[in-house]
Amino acid sequence: MCGIVGLYLKNPALESKLGELFEPMLIAMTDRGPDSAGFAIYGDEVGEGSIKLTLRHPDDEYDWEGLADSMRHQLRVELSWMQNANVTVFKVVGEEAQVRGWLEENAPDVLILSVGQSIEILKEVGLPENIAGKFNLKNMKGSHIIGHTRMATESAVTMEGSHPFSTGMDLCLVHNGSLSNHNRLRENLKREGITFETENDSEVAAGYLTWRLRQGDSLKVALEHALEDLDGFFTFTIGTRDGFAVMRDPIACKPAVLAETDDYVAMASEYQALTTLPGIENAKVWEPEPATFYVWERSA
Amino acid sequence: MKTYDLTEAAVRDLNQALHDQSPECVEREFEVLNPKGQHNIACGIDQNLSVDIKGHAGYFCAGMNKKAHVTIHGNVGQGVAENMMSGTVRVKGDASQAAGATAHGGLLVIEGNAGARCGISMKGxxxxxxxxxxxxxxxxxxxxxLVVCGDAGEALGDSLYEVHIYVKGTVKSLGADCIEKEMRDEHIAELTDLLNRAGVDEDPASFKRYGSARQLYNFKVDNVSAY
Structure with missing residues (x-):
């Protein structure tokens, strides 16, 4: 059992309150997932030619300034950074491969949680309430956010096994369920050049979507393929730079509820997590259909 | 009428108050405010009570109901009225999966849509x-x-025993051993009664009937010799 939640704002006026609206949603799913929690928030975009990385080091006292200085000098890149607890966001004018390669060589202890132009991922072992507090979720701003509370089944209670998983630029996925063909699929995807950080089944689903999007699929087409190729139980909530999607497997034994108003689209494992949203009493509330995906995207 | 606001009272306290009416009933009408998707609301009632839940409820709402009339003015999560014995449960909105699962008796009315496995292993x-x-x-x-005024999803009535199924709309597919059957006068009469009791205005003649072909293993007398 796990809890997943997502909030996609249709009304930009609410963007300054995204964290405040989302925090109680995440905490409401504690009884579905008390082992670890995390969220991916989209906003504060960097421009073309720049990337944003969320980096984590287990040591709270880690010398991020030193790391930033070395990267600046050795890669000759413009860089700014900001710290949030033991996680830091680096904004770099540069290429993903170059920055990733440099970090792997020069700071192997630093874990890359996400790379993109918009996404930031924050996750940790522990109760959702503590994690929301640690990262000051309620003061965060953005356009959309997806979160996960984990009750571990397929792999250990570790930071690495915590969701959300991101395997490509700005793509992120949270999963309630378990995949049965993840081992074979992981091997196939590795041959296609997708890299995995963990043995977790959900990361394979994220990797699969990254691969499809890399082939040029739209999010909708990628999800159509995912319904064919992923075997197992799943309710997914997926974030991209401009989009938000929800998909359930054909058996649909993992719960999901959607709510939509003029201001937002919200998703949760259980309705309980939606009750604090403004106007929820009059929202359109429904259960997503099996083997069906729902996509909301900002028009480019 | 007694009102429980679930932002103040715990579900456990509400359910205890409902159970307390079973040996001797001193309060017949209950109103539940702000259910906010909580689970197990109004479970295990054993008395002729009227319970109105004003909002969306979570899992197993009105489970194991006996005698009571429970109305949910909103949607419900999984397993509404599961294992109901008697009484009436009415959902004004949609119901999630396994509505009325294993229920032995009573009437469950869902005014919106029901999710997957509605009436799974129903027993009366x-x-x-x-x-x-x-x-x-x-x-x-x-x-x-089971009466469905809209459409039915895949594998309707799989491995069915004796349930009478009536569907007005389309059936995506029938499950193993479930077939369409002739609608005879007694079925029109039964369906008319069910629609009346549910307060649903539909023409019984526009429904089709489905039932068990009785061809699976457990229907074959030859298999008795295995025991």
């Missing part, structure tokens, strides 16, 4: 759904009836 309950039902509805249904 009557279920009337004004909208659609999801896949695998009535799976291994043993007794009672």
């Amino acid at each position: 309950v009557d279920i009337v759904v004004k909208g659609d039902v999801g896949h695998m509805s009535c799976f291994m249904g043993q007794a009672g009836s």
Whole structure:
């Protein structure tokens, strides 16, 4: 059992309150997932030619300034950074491969949680309430956010096994369920050049979507393929730079509820997590259909 | 009438108050405010009570109901009225999966749509759904009836025993051993009664009947020799 939640704002006026609206949603799913929690928030975009990385080091006292200085000098890149607890966001004018390669060589202890132009991922072992507090979720701003509370089944209670998983630029996925063909699929995807950080089944689903999007699929087409190729139980909530999607497997034994108003689209494992949203009493509330995906995207 | 606001009272306290009415009833009408999707609301009632839940409820709402009339003015999560014995449960909105699962008796009315596995392993309950039902509805249904005024999803009535299924709309597919059957006068009469009891205005003649072909293993007398 796990809890997943997502909030996609249709009304930009609410963007300054995204964290405040989302925090109680995440905490409401504690009884579905008390082992670890995390969220991916989209906003504060960097421009073309720049990337944003969320980096984590287990040591709270880690010398991020030193790391930033070395990267600046050795890669000759413009860089700014900001710290949030033991996680830091680096904004770099540069290429993903170059920055990733440099970090792997020069700071192997630093874990890359996400790379993109918009996404930031924050996750940790522990109760959702503590994690929301640690990262000051309620003061965060953005356009959309997806979160996960984990009750571990397929792999250990570790930071690495915590969701959300991101395997490509700005793509992120949270999963309630378990995949049965993840081992074979992981091997196939590795041959296609997708890299995995963990043995977790959900990361394979994220990797699969990254691969499809890399082939040029739209999010909708990628999800159509995912319904064919992923075997197992799943309710997914997926974030991209401009989009938000929800998909359930054909058996649909993992719960999901959607709510939509003029201001937002919200998703949760259980309705309980939606009750604090403004106007929820009059929202359109429904259960997503099996083997069906729902996509909301900002028009480019 | 007694009112419980679930932002102040715990579900456990509400349920205890409902259970306290079973030896001797001193309060027949209950109103529940702000259910906010909480689970197990109004479970295990054993008295002729009237309970109105004003909002969306979570899982197993009105489970194991006996005698009471429970109305949910909103949607419900999984397993509404599961294992109901008697009484009436009415959902004004949609119901999630496994509505009326294993229920032995009473009437379950869903005014919106029901999700997958509606009436799974039902054992005597009557279920009337004004909208659609999801896949695998009535799976291994043993007794009672299921009325669907909208459409039914895949594998309707799989491994069915004796449940009478009536569907007005389309059936995406029938499950193993479930077939369409002739609508005779007694079925029109039964369906008319079910629609009346549910307060649903539909023409019984516009429905089709489905039931068990009785061809699976457990229907074959030859298999008795295995025991």
